[in-house]
Amino acid sequence: MELSGAQILLQSLADEGVEYIFGYPGGAVLHIYDAIFQQEAVKHILVRHEQGATHAADGYARATGKPGVVLVTSGPGATNAVTGIATAYMDSIPMVVISGQVSSPVIGSDAFQEVDMVGITRPCVKHNFLVKDVTKLAETIKKAFYVATTGRPGPVVVDIPKDITAPNILVPYKYPKKVSLRSYNPVVNVAKEQIKAAVELLLSANKPMIYAGGGVVLGEASSELTEFTRHLGYPITNTLMGLGAYPATDKQFVGMLGMHGTYEANMAMHESDVIIAIGARFDDRVTGKLDEFCPYAKIIHIDIDPASISKTIKKIAIPIVGDVKPVLKQLLECLKDSKKKPNKKALETWWQQIDEWRAVQSLEYDRSSDLIKPQFVIEQLYQVTKGDAYVTSDVGQHQMWAAQYYHFDKPRRWINSGGLGTMGFGLPAAIGVKLAFPDADVACVTGEASIQMCIQELSTALQFKTPVKIINLNNRYMGMVRQWQEFSYECRYSHSYMDTIPDFVKLAEAYGHVGIRIDKPEEVRPALEQAFAMKDRTVFLDIMTDRTENVYPMIEAGKGHHDMKLRVALGTSTDRELA
Amino acid sequence: MKHIISILIENEAGALSRVAGLFSARGYNIESLTVAATEDPSLSRMTLVTRGSEDVIAQITKQLNKLIDVVKLIDLADSPHIERELMMVKIKTTEQTRNDIRSVVDIFRGRILDVTPNSYVIEMTGSSEKLDAFTAAISHDSIIEVVRSGATGISRGEQGLHL
Numbered sequence: 001m002e003l004s005g006a007q008i009l010l011q012s013l014a015d016e017g018v019e020y021i022f023g024y025p026g027g028a029v030l031h032i033y034d035a036i037f038q039q040e041a042v043k044h045i046l047v048r049h050e051q052g053a054t055h056a057a058d059g060y061a062r063a064t065g066k067p068g069v070v071l072v073t074s075g076p077g078a079t080n081a082v083t084g085i086a087t088a089y090m091d092s093i094p095m096v097v098i099s100g101q102v103s104s105p106v107i108g109s110d111a112f113q114e115v116d117m118v119g120i121t122r123p124c125v126k127h128n129f130l131v132k133d134v135t136k137l138a139e140t141i142k143k144a145f146y147v148a149t150t151g152r153p154g155p156v157v158v159d160i161p162k163d164i165t166a167p168n169i170l171v172p173y174k175y176p177k178k179v180s181l182r183s184y185n186p187v188v189n190v191a192k193e194q195i196k197a198a199v200e201l202l203l204s205a206n207k208p209m210i211y212a213g214g215g216v217v218l219g220e221a222s223s224e225l226t227e228f229t230r231h232l233g234y235p236i237t238n239t240l241m242g243l244g245a246y247p248a249t250d251k252q253f254v255g256m257l258g259m260h261g262t263y264e265a266n267m268a269m270h271e272s273d274v275i276i277a278i279g280a281r282f283d284d285r286v287t288g289k290l291d292e293f294c295p296y297a298k299i300i301h302i303d304i305d306p307a308s309i310s311k312t313i314k315k316i317a318i319p320i321v322g323d324v325k326p327v328l329k330q331l332l333e334c335l336k337d338s339k340k341k342p343n344k345k346a347l348e349t350w351w352q353q354i355d356e357w358r359a360v361q362s363l364e365y366d367r368s369s370d371l372i373k374p375q376f377v378i379e380q381l382y383q384v385t386k387g388d389a390y391v392t393s394d395v396g397q398h399q400m401w402a403a404q405y406y407h408f409d410k411p412r413r414w415i416n417s418g419g420l421g422t423m424g425f426g427l428p429a430a431i432g433v434k435l436a437f438p439d440a441d442v443a444c445v446t447g448e449a450s451i452q453m454c455i456q457e458l459s460t461a462l463q464f465k466t467p468v469k470i471i472n473l474n475n476r477y478m479g480m481v482r483q484w485q486e487f488s489y490e491c492r493y494s495h496s497y498m499d500t501i502p503d504f505v506k507l508a509e510a511y512g513h514v515g516i517r518i519d520k521p522e523e524v525r526p527a528l529e530q531a532f533a534m535k536d537r538t539v540f541l542d543i544m545t546d547r548t549e550n551v552y553p554m555i556e557a558g559k560g561h562h563d564m565k566l567r568v569a570l571g572t573s574t575d576r577e578l579a
Numbered sequence: 580m581k582h583i584i585s586i587l588i589e590n591e592a593g594a595l596s597r598v599a600g601l602f603s604a605r606g607y608n609i610e611s612l613t614v615a616a617t618e619d620p621s622l623s624r625m626t627l628v629t630r631g632s633e634d635v636i637a638q639i640t641k642q643l644n645k646l647i648d649v650v651k652l653i654d655l656a657d658s659p660h661i662e663r664e665l666m667m668v669k670i671k672t673t674e675q676t677r678n679d680i681r682s683v684v685d686i687f688r689g690r691i692l693d694v695t696p697n698s699y700v701i702e703m704t705g706s707s708e709k710l711d712a713f714t715a716a717i718s719h720d721s722i723i724e725v726v727r728s729g730a731t732g733i734s735r736g737e738q739g740l741h742l
Contacts, residue, residue, distance in 0.1 A: 118593060123604045127647040130592070147647060182742070183589055183650040307641035314634055 003173040005134040005165035006035035009098065012141040014041035015175040018069050020060065020435055021045070021098075022053035026073025027113055028100025031165035045435065045464055048456035050077050052428040054084020055454065058093050059429025062415045063390055064436045065220060067094040067148050074100045075113030078159075079120065083422060085155045086124040090419025091241060092218055094153035096144045097121075103163040104132065117159045126154030134164050135171050142179045151186030152305040153218060186304075190322040190330065198276070198300045198318050199334045205274035206346035207296075207353075208234040211257065214241030214418065215279015215303060215324050222246070222411040224328035225278065231335060232342055235354055237265040239280050241418040244408035249387075254354060255363075258286040259555050260400040263362035266553075266561040268354055269294055276300040279324045282313045283419070292560030302327050362553040362566055363404055371546040372521050374398065374473045378405035381443060381471060384528040389441035390415060390433045394426040394450030397479035400551045402445040424453030427470065431457060434466035441469070441532055448474040448501050448542075458511035461538045469531045470540045472504060475547045483550045487565075488557075508540035515540045581610070582636050583655040583662060583732045585740050586625040589648040590616055597646050598625060607631065607639050611664075611707075611729025619742070622650065626731040628707075651740055659735040666710045667692070668701045669723040676721065687713045698723065706730075 003011060009032055013021065022045045025033045036044050047053040050072045057068025068088070072081045078099040088095045102111040118130050127147050129140050140158060148156040163169075202208065210232075216225050222245050229236045229252055236246050237257040246253055255262030257269055269275065275297045280286070287293045290312060298317040301309050302324055309319045320327055365375045378401050381389070391406055392415040393399040399416055408414045415433060417425040430444040444451075451472055461468060473479075481496040508515030514537050518527050524543065531539035552567040588594050595614055602609050610628040617624045629639060636654065643649055655662070670680060677699075684691060684701055687709065693700035703713055707730050714725060734740070 119596070122593075122597060122600050181647065184647050305645070307638065307645050309641075310634065311638060 023071030028074035050080035055428035059432030213280025
């Protein structure tokens with residue numbers, strides 16, 4: 001079979017099992033778009049901005065576990081995609097980004113819409129390729145998917161010059177079944193001795209903690225983690241990226257840890273004597289001040305990426321480099337075979353201590369307020385969707401509230417930009433999720449600042465019939481910036497406020513959707529019910545929340561886990577005047 | 580401490596910038612970097628001299644290994660090895676200084692490659708420390724220019740860095 005480069009690309013994607021590509025046409029990819037027009041296997045989702053394409057593909061990937069695929073043109077198309085590529089890179093999301101490039105003969109001549117995409121993306125991709133020969137195209141695409149989805153996943157860019165996809169150059173096509181790279185061997189075997197040593201240390205613990213992160217979600221190891229945790233009876237905390245890896249409503253779950261984690265999770269980490277970190281990378285938002293991080297603990301660290309081990313926290317007692325799923329299975333097997341059992345008495349005392357910390361109720365807020373509390377909105381969202389929605393978020397206060405008050409019992413339900421913290425992520429990501437799961441409830445929890453960063457994707461949502469529900473916690477501030485300015489800059493609210501916020505109801509209507517404005521707490525529940533009852537409409541709920549509300553509890557920058565700022569220490573937020 | 584990291588890397592466009600970019604992005608030092616193809620034209624051998632604490636060096640080797648194009652690497656500082664660097668120095672000479680300079684060059688087992696009435700070009704190989712010692716032994720004012728290749732290295736014994 002002889003095909004053109006453009007046809008080879010599309011056929012390769014089809015052979016790879018790709019359902020959707022998220023893209024935007026332009027000069028350098030016109031041959032490819034012509035090939036898209038003439039096939040049906042791969043559906044193209046036309047976004048309104050290339051950043052939206054990457055986030056939508058990313059949301060699709062996070063919800064399904066399958067790689068997200070993006071197609072952009074050269075130059076500005078490619079640079080617009082960079083934020084989304086970096087977002088996926090920071091959270092280890094499998095993604096393949098096809099970027100058009102100017103024709104090979106003019107590369108390097110500052111041609112129209114030329115940019116060195118391979119150079120620009122080098123620091124924020126797992127790997128990238130420039131295709132120089134059409135006969136290598138199919139193999140390169142296979143390599144791109146292989147690298148993106150194996151080991152620690154990540155985005156891979158394939159930059160394709162326009163002449164490579166030309167319709168008049170036909171070459172034989174064969175999509176390789178398998179591909180290998182001599183310089184890339186993602187599979188590692190774990191030494192039995194390491195497993196044994198880890199089990200021994202785990203069973204010697206008096207104050208154990210299980211600290212599990214996004215690696216468990218990416219590694220499809222939630223059921224193994226759950227079995228492992230229940231077998232031991234130890235307390236477990238999840239990172240922001242790990243939420244849903246362990247059921248949040250389970251009694252062994254002590255909540256999220258880190259900067260806006262629960263008091264009990266952070267105190268337990270601080271006091272713990274043995275910590276097992278599973279698919280988590282000791283991010284600075286998790287550790288707080290490094291010198292004060294878990295001073296009494298011996299740490300076991302399981303990670304698929306050797307470079308994650310001893311990167312920030314140096315004192316790792318037992319490093320285990322491997323895929324979380326088989327490692328957890330091995331650990332569980334070894335635990336079951338072990339004659340030694342967890343120290344029941346010590347564990348009882350430890351749980352009593354944790355219950356005392358729980359009694360602080362660090363997530364409690366003023367429920368008698370006449371204003372709409374953002375936490376209340378998330379609680380209502382949780383109830384209305386029966387805890388079973390896919391929830392995407394943007395970045396800021398609303399993201400933390402969604403993480404704190406929506407109790408994720410399943411993996412891949414909580415979809416947010418954790419590492420890069422990309423505002424504008426939520427709406428396009430929700431569209432990607434809805435395409436993957438058309439019958440599921442998909443909510444985008446956002447704020448009036450974040451949503452405006454990719455609001456143009458409302459148009460995409462209409463065209464491709466992805467009825468998502470936008471929960472806009474509108475406090476008329478960039479809330480998280482304002483919160484830090486309140487705490488650290490004596491309430492000098494420098495540019496954290498826009499006094500020309502659009503009428504989101506009209507805006508939603510202008511895009512062909514339903515917009516509802518909510519001003520009173522008692523309107524929240526009915527509006528949410530109404531929104532989710534409209535199965536085939538995208539609904540924008542513009543919810544006027546308490547402008548002064550802050551995210552608590554909080555570990556401020558440069559402090560340790562035991563040094564949390566609790567709400568009670570400051571009184572309720574409404575006591576404070578805002579400028 | 581000084582470390583000499585030897586890397587086998589795919590001989591492909593952009594491979595060098597992946598390594599160089601990693602060092603600048605993560606704030607590691609590069610003292611010198613040399614690269615050339617090996618007997619297998621699909622592979623390049625890179626020698627990278629860097630300094631840092633054990634923790635930093637451990638991260639550097641892990642991050643380098645993570646680059647898809649990197650096939651293999653070793654830290655030569657971990658075992659007995661030979662280090663060589665090539666230096667060429669252009670020195671101002673006069674009737675009076677020529678003999679003195681020649682004797683210093685002899686002591687360091689260097690060679691004189693080019694002679695003019697007013698200058699010598701001297702070639703010298705050895706460890707980086709030896710080359711430092713030579714330039715220190717020559718009057719600073721007489722040096723016109725110095726060009727150094729950066730260190731390369733190889734381990735002692737039968738073991739080697741190959742596929």
